[in-house]
Structure formats: structure tokens, C-alpha cells
Amino acid sequence: MNHPRHQLDEALLTPVRLSLMAALAEANNADFATLRELLDVADSPLSKAISHLQAIGYLRVEKRTLGGRARTWVAATGDGRRALAAHVAALQAITGGRPG
């Protein structure tokens, strides 16, 4: 059970969820349209990824209005940031720290 693979987080094994957490770790708090552009994904997979990560407490979602238009903002929680850091550390241990 000491192999770093056991430290990988199940919730971050899919590309969209992992990229979403990585974007929010850098940006802290981003709106839906910006995340869609940063991750280069369609609305549906992004919505599913946000719902999943929100359900396990890695993300927080809120609506804000500007100029009469509501926008959805997503932020990483402390648990989410720690989970991403642990997941990336495990990936680096497995790969020897190189993206390949």
C-alpha cells in the first residue's frame, strides 16, 4: 500500500475534473464561461464535473449578478486544493516528476 498510486484521488482521475481543479488552484475563483474557455470543453461535461466536485466538497458554487445578468462562479475549497496538491504529488512520484 506504499506505492504512490494509492495516493491518487479517485475524483481527480478524469481529465475534466483534474483540469478544473488545476485551473481553480491557480485562479481561485472563476466563472463558468471562463472555465469552459480555459479547459476547452463543452457545457455538459463541465457542468457534470462541477456537480461531482461540489458534491464531495472540493468546489463551491455561487451566482452573482452584474448589469442585470446572473453568472455562475466556481471556487476551490481548502479540501479541494489539498486534494489536488496530494494528487499532483502522487503523479510526480509515479512519473519521477516529469510530464513525459
Next chain:
Amino acid sequence: MESERMDDHDALRAVATVRRRAAGRQRPLDWIGLWWAVFLGGYVTLFTVVLAADDPDIQVLNAIALPPIIIAGALLEGARARSGIRRQERAGFFVAMAIAVAVVLVAIGVTMFGEPPWWWPVVTGPLIGLLMGALPAARLLRSRGERTVWGAETLSRTGAVASVALAGFLGFSAAAGAFGHPVITMVVLTIVVLVAVASLVASSSRWGLESIGASWARRQWIGFALTVLVLYGGALPVTAASAHPLVAVAYGLAVAAPLALSALPRRDR
């Protein structure tokens, strides 16, 4: 796509790529943050000069210099909304803020109750600028090489009209303050308070300051920066010379011009 798994090397590459893109996306905010630091430094310099001068004729400078500071806070919030990113500042930012506030309080205390050396106002403002500008400058250096995404340059009609109105207000408050008349000074101070209240109450409405900031691209931010530069740069000489009404009007027009011009529609090239 949402459920497919990634190779470990691909996963690390994806994390690095997304982080770089997110950092590049924040570069406009960091440039604005750097400008804000220079702007705050300029304001504190002007404020300490006025305080040290102990001359009632130039106390009105504080009334002239205050509106852009109040306005810029709400405009910056709009810029964050436009960029689609709101940074939750970390400990370093709050430490810099606490030191900056302490420096300002010490500066006020020394200037009001002590005998500050002549260089005191010259040092205090730039020190505030350095404190507030260090973090955005470091972030810009860290993300250098990434594309800076400012977004569409086209300004909406509402944004253009509101920006010209804002330019007119800043020009008016500068010109009114430069007259140096006690009644006019009172009017300017009243407007300052009204702007502060209005910007807090209605900042996210369609015509609010936050919405104006959200509509601005690089061109309008440069226009606003030049407007503030003219306003702060000209405030002391114009006020100290007990300006002729024509000079005061010219000063107001010079203040309003850069922002107003930046909001005008561009001709297709």
C-alpha cells in the same frame, strides 16, 4: 469525456498547461493591479503634501484627489468580473496591506503632530506604491511569456455613454476644485460623498461603476490612467496658483479628455 481516465504523464502535462493558461488569463488584472499601486502611491504623495503644507487654499486638493480613488475601487471590481477570475488574496497581500495602512497612519501622525522632514511626502507615496505593486509585479514576472488576454476592444453603447459621463464628472470635479472658492469646495465635497454612496449602492446595476469597469478593455483603462495622471499631476500647480477660471476650465477639459476619447467608437481600419 468526463469519465475517461488519463495517462499519468498526460495528467501532469494537463495540470501544467491549465495553470499556465489561467495565469495568462490573470495578466490584465495584474497590469491593472500594478497601475492601481502607482495610483495609490500618487494619491498618498498628494495627500501628505497637502497635509504638510497646512495651507487652507490647497486643502481642496483632497476633494479633487478623492473621487478617482473611490471610483477606481468599483471599476476594479468590474475588471475582475470581466476577466472571469476573482483572486482570493493570500497572506502576502494582507501583510502588504497592513504595512501600507500602518505607513499611512504614521505619515498622518508625523505630519499633523510632528515636524516631518521635507522628503517625508516624497518617500511615503512611493513606499505605498512599492508595497502594493510588489505582488502584481511578481505575478507578471512569473507569468511572462503567457499571452495576455484583454478581451474584445469594442465598447457597448451603454459602456461608452457611461464612460464619457464619468470623464465629464472627473473633469468637472477637477475644474470646480481648482477654482478654490469656499462654496465651490463645499459643492465638490458634497459630490464626493454622493459618488461614494452611489458607487456602493448601485455599483453592479447596468449603469453602475462596476458595470462600466466590466465593459472596459485595455484602451479605456489607458484612458482612465491618463485622466488620473493629468488630474494628479496638475492638481498642485493649478490649485497653488489660485487658478484663473479659464485655467480651471482648461484643466477640467484636460482631465476629462483622455477617458472620453478612449470611449469614442474606433474607425474601422
